[in-house]
Amino acid sequence: MSRPSDDKLREIVARFPTTREEDWKYTDLSRARDIAARWLEEKPAAAASASPDRAAAITDSIDAAWLVIANGELQTSRPPDGVTVGKVDYIPLGDSALAEFNAALVSDGIRIRVSGKVSTPIGLLLIDSAERTSVSQAYVEIEFDDGASAGVIEYHASRGRADQYANTFVTFGIGEAASASHVRIQDRGRQHVQTSKTRVRVGKDASFSSASFDLGGCLVRNDIDIDIARPGADVSFDGLYLAGDGQHIDNHTRVDHRVGPATSRQEYRGILNGRCRCVWNGKAIVHEGADGTDADQANHNLLLSEKAEIDAKPELEIYTDDVKCSHGTTVGQLDETALFYLRSRGLDRNAAIQVLTHAFAAGLVTRVPVPAARDAVSSLIERRLEELAVTIEDEES
Amino acid sequence: MATETEQLESLVNRRYEHGFVTDIATESLPPGLDEDVVRAISARKNEPQWLLEWRLQAYRQWLEMDEPEWAHVHYPKIDYNAISYFAAPKSDDDRPKSLDEVDPKLLETYDKLGIPLHERARLAGVAVDAVFDSVSVATTFKEKLSEAGVIFCSFSEAVAEHPELVRQYLGSVVPRRDNYFAALNSAVFSDGSFVYVPKGVRCPMELSTYFRINAANTGQFERTLVVADEGSYVSYLEGCTAPMRDENQLHAAVVELVALEDAEIKYSTVQNWYPGDENGKGGIYNFVTKRGDCRGANSKISWTQVETGSAITWKYPSCLLRGANSVGEFYSVAVTNNLQQADTGTKMIHIGPNTSSTIVSKGISAGRAQQAYRGLVKVMPQARGARNHTQCDSLLIGKDCGAHTFPYMEIRNPSAKVEHEATTSKISANQLFYCRQRGISEEDAVNMIVNGFCKEVFKELPMEFAVEAQALLNVSLEGAVG
Numbered sequence: 001m002s003r004p005s006d007d008k009l010r011e012i013v014a015r016f017p018t019t020r021e022e023d024w025k026y027t028d029l030s031r032a033r034d035i036a037a038r039w040l041e042e043k044p045a046a047a048a049s050a051s052p053d054r055a056a057a058i059t060d061s062i063d064a065a066w067l068v069i070a071n072g073e074l075q076t077s078r079p080p081d082g083v084t085v086g087k088v089d090y091i092p093l094g095d096s097a098l099a100e101f102n103a104a105l106v107s108d109g110i111r112i113r114v115s116g117k118v119s120t121p122i123g124l125l126l127i128d129s130a131e132r133t134s135v136s137q138a139y140v141e142i143e144f145d146d147g148a149s150a151g152v153i154e155y156h157a158s159r160g161r162a163d164q165y166a167n168t169f170v171t172f173g174i175g176e177a178a179s180a181s182h183v184r185i186q187d188r189g190r191q192h193v194q195t196s197k198t199r200v201r202v203g204k205d206a207s208f209s210s211a212s213f214d215l216g217g218c219l220v221r222n223d224i225d226i227d228i229a230r231p232g233a234d235v236s237f238d239g240l241y242l243a244g245d246g247q248h249i250d251n252h253t254r255v256d257h258r259v260g261p262a263t264s265r266q267e268y269r270g271i272l273n274g275r276c277r278c279v280w281n282g283k284a285i286v287h288e289g290a291d292g293t294d295a296d297q298a299n300h301n302l303l304l305s306e307k308a309e310i311d312a313k314p315e316l317e318i319y320t321d322d323v324k325c326s327h328g329t330t331v332g333q334l335d336e337t338a339l340f341y342l343r344s345r346g347l348d349r350n351a352a353i354q355v356l357t358h359a360f361a362a363g364l365v366t367r368v369p370v371p372a373a374r375d376a377v378s379s380l381i382e383r384r385l386e387e388l389a390v391t392i393e394d395e396e397s
Numbered sequence: 398m399a400t401e402t403e404q405l406e407s408l409v410n411r412r413y414e415h416g417f418v419t420d421i422a423t424e425s426l427p428p429g430l431d432e433d434v435v436r437a438i439s440a441r442k443n444e445p446q447w448l449l450e451w452r453l454q455a456y457r458q459w460l461e462m463d464e465p466e467w468a469h470v471h472y473p474k475i476d477y478n479a480i481s482y483f484a485a486p487k488s489d490d491d492r493p494k495s496l497d498e499v500d501p502k503l504l505e506t507y508d509k510l511g512i513p514l515h516e517r518a519r520l521a522g523v524a525v526d527a528v529f530d531s532v533s534v535a536t537t538f539k540e541k542l543s544e545a546g547v548i549f550c551s552f553s554e555a556v557a558e559h560p561e562l563v564r565q566y567l568g569s570v571v572p573r574r575d576n577y578f579a580a581l582n583s584a585v586f587s588d589g590s591f592v593y594v595p596k597g598v599r600c601p602m603e604l605s606t607y608f609r610i611n612a613a614n615t616g617q618f619e620r621t622l623v624v625a626d627e628g629s630y631v632s633y634l635e636g637c638t639a640p641m642r643d644e645n646q647l648h649a650a651v652v653e654l655v656a657l658e659d660a661e662i663k664y665s666t667v668q669n670w671y672p673g674d675e676n677g678k679g680g681i682y683n684f685v686t687k688r689g690d691c692r693g694a695n696s697k698i699s700w701t702q703v704e705t706g707s708a709i710t711w712k713y714p715s716c717l718l719r720g721a722n723s724v725g726e727f728y729s730v731a732v733t734n735n736l737q738q739a740d741t742g743t744k745m746i747h748i749g750p751n752t753s754s755t756i757v758s759k760g761i762s763a764g765r766a767q768q769a770y771r772g773l774v775k776v777m778p779q780a781r782g783a784r785n786h787t788q789c790d791s792l793l794i795g796k797d798c799g800a801h802t803f804p805y806m807e808i809r810n811p812s813a814k815v816e817h818e819a820t821t822s823k824i825s826a827n828q829l830f831y832c833r834q835r836g837i838s839e840e841d842a843v844n845m846i847v848n849g850f851c852k853e854v855f856k857e858l859p860m861e862f863a864v865e866a867q868a869l870l871n872v873s874l875e876g877a878v879g
Contacts, residue, residue, distance in 0.1 A: 022467070288797070303811040306778065312806040314817065321793035321823040331808045331815040 004104045006040050012104060013037055015097035026279040026311045027250040031219050032193045035165040036101070039135045058155050058185075061376045064123035067110070071128050072136040074108050080120040083150065084113045091139055094169070098195055102167050106137040114148045114178075121151035121181075121370050128166050128192075129159040138168040144178035146203070151181040151370035156196075158188040158216075165193040172200040174208055176230070181369035182210035182237075185377065188217040190246065198224040202262075205232035209369040213377060214241040214249050215384045221250040228255065228262045228290075235264040238364045242384045243308070245274035253297075254283045260322070261292030269364055270301040271357055272308035273388045283315040286323050293320075297327035302360055304333060304388075353389045358382065426483040432456060435584050438483050442553050442588075445560060455573040455583030462577045468740040469769040469801055470709050472682065480647055482585045482618070545601050547631075548593040552620050555591035562593055566624050570653040570690040570717070578649040578711075579686040586620035586651065594629040594660075603859055605634040619650035625660035627693065634862055636667040646671075648707075650685045658693030658720065663701070665862055669869055670706035675764075677736030680708025687714035691723035691752075699726040700743065701857045703866040708737060713771065715744035718752035718780075725754040728854040732870060733766030733798070742772035742803075747783040747813070756787040759851050761870075763794035769801040776813040783810060789819040792850055844871055 013036045017024040059066045067085065068075040077085045088109035093100055112122065128136045142152060152172075158164050166188070174180050180200075188194055194217050202208050214220055226235055241249045255264045270278045282297040301310045314327035334356050342352035361381050368374045426437060435456050439449040464475070542549050548559060555563050573583040594600050625631050635652075648670065654662050664687075673680025683706075689698035700714040716725030727743040745754035754774065762768040768791070776783045791800035802819050824846050832842035848855070848867060855863050 291796075301808075303808060303813070305811055308811060309807070309809045311808075312817075313804060314819070315801070315803050316819065316821055317799070317801045318791070318793065318821050319799045320796055321798065322796075323793070323821060323823070325821040327802070327817070327819050329804075329806060329815075329817040331806065331813060333811050333814075 009040055009101070009104060010037070012097050012101050013040070016101075017097065023252065023281075026277070027219075027221050027248065029195070029219075029221070032165050032195060035133060035163045035193060036135050038133045038163070039165075042133055058157070058376060059123065059125060061379075062121070062123060062153060063372050064121040064151075064153055066123035066125050067112075068125045068127070069110065069138055069140075071130070071134070072107055072138050074110055079112070079122070080118055082114065082116040082118040082148075083122060084115075086111045086113075088139070088141055098167055098197070099169065102137045102139060102169050105135070106139040109139040109141065112140065112142045113145070114143065114150045115145040116148055118148070118150040121153050121372050124152065124154045125157070126154065126166070126168060127157045127159070128164055130162050130164055131160055133163045134165070136164070136166045138166070138170075140169070141171045141173070142180075143173045144175050144180055144206075146175040147177050148175065149179040151372065152183070153370055153373050154182070154184040156184070156186045156188055156194065158192045160189070161191070163191070163193075164189070166195075168194070168196045170196070170198045172198070172208065174201065174203050174206040176204045177206060178203060179207045180209075182208070183368055183370045183373045183377065184210070184212040185373075185380065186212070186214045186216060186220065186222070187380065188220075190216055191218050193217065193219045195221045196223070198222070200224070200226040200235075202226065202228050202230065202233040202235060204230035206230070207234040208237070209235075210237035211364060211368045211377075212237070212239045212251075213381065214239070214243075214251070215380060217249065218246055219248045221252070223252045224254070226253075226255045226264065227258070228264065229258045231259050231261055233262040233264075235262070237266050238367055239266075239268040240361055240364050240381070241268070241270045241278055242361070242381065242388060243270065243272045243274075243276040243278050244388050245276060247276040248278075249276075250279035250281075252279075252281045252283075255285070255295065257284065257286045257290040257293045257295060260290045261294075262290070263294045265296045267298040267300075267364065269299070269360065270310065271304065271360065271385070271388065272301065272310060273304040275305070275307040277309040277311070279311045281313045281315070282327065283317070284325060284327075286316075286318045286320060286325065288319045291320055291322035293323045293325070295323070295325045299327075299329045300360075301331045302333060302357065303331055350389050354385060357385050357389065361385065425481045428481045429478045430480070430482060430585070434482055438585055438587070441483065442556070444556055447564065448556060451568070451573070452584050455580050456585075458574040459577065459580035459584055462574065462580055464577050468711050468771070469767065469803070470711065470738040470740050472709055472738075475647060475682070477581075483587055541601060545598055546595045547598060547600050548591065549604050550591055552586070552589040552591050552622070555622075559591070559593065562624065563591065563622070566622055566653065566655055568653075570655060570688050571651050571686050576686060578684040579651050582618045582620060582649045582651045582686070586618045589620040589622075589650070591621075592623040592631060592633060594625045594631045596626045597628040598626075599629065600631040603632045603634055605636070617646070617648045617650070619648075619652075621650070621652040623653070623662055623664070624655045625657065625662050625696075627657045628659040630661045632663040632665070632859060634665050634859060636669070636862065636865065646681050648681050648683045648685070652685070652687040652714075654689035654698055656689065656691050656693065656696035656698050656723075659695045660693060661697040661699075662689060663699045664689070664714075665858055666700075666702040666704075667862055667866055667869065668702065668704045668706050668710075671708075672706050672735065672737050673708040675735050677708065680737070681706065683707035683710045683712060685712040687712065688717065689715070689725070690717045691720050691725060691749075693723075694720040694749070695722045696720050697724040697726075699728070699857070701728040701854065702730070703854070703858070703862075703869065704729065704731040704739060704741060705869045707739070710737075710739040710741050712741045713743055715746070716754060717746050717748065718754065719748045720752075721749045722751045723749055724752070726857075727754075727756045727758070728857045729758045730761070730851045730854045730866070730870070731759070731768060732761045733763070733768045735764040735766060737764075737766045738768070739766075740769045740771055742770045744773040745775070745785060747774075747776045747780040747785070750780060751782040752780055753784040754786075756785070756789065757853050758787075758789045759854055760789075760791040760800055761794065761847060761850070762791065762798040762800045765795075765797045767799040767801070769803060770819075771803040773805040773807070774815055774817070775807045776810050776815065778809045780810050781812050783813040783815075785813075785815045787817040788853075789817070790850070791819075791821040792847065793821065793823045
């Protein structure tokens with residue numbers, strides 16, 4: 001696929017969504033637009049090769065067959081038995097300027113096919129590294145044959161001090177009675193921008209379970225769109241965002257129940273400290289005729305700083321009556337009584353905060369659907385919570 | 398099942414009981430809207446120059462605004478030039494001084510509605526400022542109220558007799574250009590009610606206004622302003638029924654409430670405008686802006702609404718919680734049937750410290766109706782200790798209806814506690830079976846369940862209204878379950 005002209009690319013960038021659009025009301029993409037425009041201006045040479053070894057810690061700590069995608073290009077791939085890795089023939093244009101931008105620039109669309117029950121998880125290490133303003137695109141399609149099952153771990157990282165913007169698209173096609181487990185860890189540099197979209201098509205009697213963790217990035221927007229078009233689907237996904245100074249993390253989820261019976265459940269939790277803003281927008285649409293749908297959304301937030309803001313919006317659109325749908329959202333802070341209890345047992349304030357915030361996050365960690373990733377996720381969260389807790393203002397002082 | 402369905406259909410298809418037209422000649426302006434119409438309305442009401450200017454500015458601002466399209470409702474574009482902006486009962490110049498002087502036909506209308514005005518007013522101890530079309534024709538219990546120092550009169554009267562109060566508070570909660578429909582109302586509002594409760598006064602009775610739309614093709618543009626001065630209390634009841642019409646009628650009202658320090662306003666509404674027929678023909682477009690301003694410390698504003706009528710409802714009674722420790726409440730039951738559409742909810746804006754708000758919204762959707770709850774809870778950075786609890790439940794009756802929730806939460810203070818819960822389901826087969834098994838008819842069982850579902854809201858209504866609300870609910874929904 002030949003790369004479109006710079007003028008065409010500039011035109012696409014100019015069409016990036018703005019806060020005037022309802023879906024982007026709380027998230028201003030100016031910074032992404034700005035990086036993309038500068039990158040086009042500077043006419044960069046071929047992307048510098050990223051050094052995947054820097055992220056070796058994660059590939060070492062999680063026992064998986066890792067595919068390394070550096071600056072959008074597939075570098076190494078050692079797929080386990082039952083998994084084939086190839087290139088996609090064609091990248092659909094998508095329905096947004098971000099999808100068009102991705103389709104226009106992605107060098108290798110990667111296609112992963114899972115046939116049979118695969119016990120070794122498939123790891124996707126998406127790492128970007130640049131010393132100059134850079135934009136990277138990744139496009140991955142994962143197809144599960146009927147009855148197949150596997151775990152997929154995405155780890156997003158970036159290195160380098162220059163401005164970076166990564167725009168990734170991951171698609172899951174899950175065949176009949178197939179089962180996909182998914183873990184997404186976003187641990188980018190604190191000054192880097194990411195937009196990501198995960199599209200999931202769930203087949204008859206198939207299951208999709210996912211957990212996603214946002215730790216890094218300065219401007220992060222994740223969309224997950226789940227389409228249930230066959231009966232018997234079982235969908236369950238969680239998300240945790242830990243935001244500190246200078247971070248903006250936005251999670252938009254959408255589940256389309258087109259037929260029933262089917263179940264979807266989601267739970268997002270957030271811990272916010274410092275000057276940061278998080279957005280959670282959950283949308284469940286139960287279409288006409290999707291009888292026997294059971295959809296549940298939950299979102300809980302811990303707001304620990306005067307400068308933090310959370311914007312939450314749990315939406316339900318229901319067009320039939322044989323359904324059970326619910327959502328719950330809470331925003332609050334640490335329980336002073338619990339803090340006092342821990343301190344009366346000899347823990348200092350920070351340690352007590354650690355215990356309580358960790359407990360708040362732990363509920364999701366124990367549900368990580370790929371067991372091999374659990375320990376690594378747990379220690380990443382612990383590290384991030386330590387960073388966050390240090391800056392919590394002591395109200396008594 | 399088949400016979401049940403038939404039975405249900407006959408119940409669901411019950412016709413609108415209050416659909417009749419009172420034949421009174423009305424004196425209307427020809428359809429159309431321009432500055433001359435605004436001037437004509439103002440002149441006909443003998444308004445002072447400042448109010449005319451205020452209206453004209455609103456009109457000019459309205460011209461620059463776009464009709465909102467974000468609501469989850471669909472309707473053909475409104476031709477604002479096909480609407481007549483003023484209709485008054487003929488006896489405008491010679492308005493009745495007491496009920497005896499009121500046109501007997503008018504009283505008959507109230508009779509048909511089961512609200513014999515004087516009877517009801519006397520028995521229930523309610524003062525009624527009955528708005529028939531656009532001009533108030535009867536006001537009772539004035540004396541008793543004036544003893545207490547409470548001003549309760551039509552808006553036009555307030556403009557004439559208490560211009561300083563009107564001027565001070567008009568538009569101070571809902572500014573002229575707040576939104577498209579508020580701007581339109583500000584330009585052409587016909588009449589409405591004005592209430593002022595002085596310092597420390599507990600209003601001796603519940604104040605009530607009954608509205609009716611009665612002239613074809615006439616938009617009703619009510620303007621209500623309630624001011625509760627320091628330490629006062631007032632409960633205001635607003636209810637409405639409308640006769641059957643084939644053409645859509647636009648109703649764009651504005652209600653402004655101001656609660657000063659330690660004051661409390663309780664505002665209750667039963668809305669039963671004509672919803673259109675089974676095929677969605679006719680019915681009122683109810684595009685209303687309602688907002689209360691808890692301006693003083695420890696003030697409280699409570700909205701309670703039962704919405705059963707209108708073809709389209711677009712309504713978000715809101716509270717600005719400015720004063721420290723101020724309280725906002727929103728209790729709502731909304732019922733949509735046939736092809737009715739409702740996009741309703743509330744906004745709670747927490748500005749002052751230790752402010753709290755409660756939202757309880759119960760939606761019932763049946764037939765092919767679409768209903769949406771849309772709400773905003775916003776906690777500003779300075780609103781320390783803000784507290785909100787939102788409960789938002791929907792009951793679906795039938796395969797073709799819809800229920801939607803769009804709650805927005807924007808929280809900027811770490812000491813805020815905000816909770817939102819919502820559920821959507823149909824009437825449980827188990828509950829129904831249990832009742833049927835005990836010998837209760839399906840119709841009564843559904844009634845019981847629906848009334849139980851709405852109980853939290855009904856118990857907030859004043860007695861008289863609670864009765865009317867339950868009756869309305871039964872008419873709209875009895876047995877509408879499959």
